[in-house]
Amino acid sequence: MATVTVIYPSGHKFDLDYYLNTHMPLVAREWGSAGLTGYEVVQFTEGGAYQIQAVLKWTSLDAWNKASKDVVLGDIPNFTTAPATLLTGEYKQAITL
Template identity: 45%
Template sequence: MPSGATTTVLYPKGCKFDMNYYLTSHMPLVKKHWGPAGLKSYKVIQFPDDADYSVQATLEWGSKAEFDKAAGGEHTAEIMGDVPNFSDGKPILITGEVTGSD
């Protein structure tokens, strides 16, 4: 049976987005603080102009409980407070448990 959880972070189309800052500063900050809480890995996807969103980050967790603990932890305010440094859009976060995989 599959296990784990995935958090999808979506940034709206048309917002300011500094990909260099995101990849070199923000995501290392996320990994630094949430890695010890169970974040296994992440992927960043940049969508074409005709998509509904501009950027997606996919964060892989050992379990949804690990995400819940990290999101409720002391570093979340710092992570979310960093968003204005690379985007003027409000990220959408969706987390769910893995129910199938190959």
């Protein structure tokens, strides 16, 4: 299991409605068959360094690396002027309480 965390810095235009109702369904459609198993979106409180975080759950980092990114990443200018930062990693421990 692996995650790709996408964070968007504060101080930029961000259309949350488009992001949640158009972009994230695009993410699911394009990457669901490539190894994406789910995602979570967090909106941070105002005044912090970041405004939105998406945690994409993948079967493996290899699946993420093989996924076509053109359509999904190319959609970013449709909802924000913020530069996306991507952080990738493999699960070392996960606990659900």
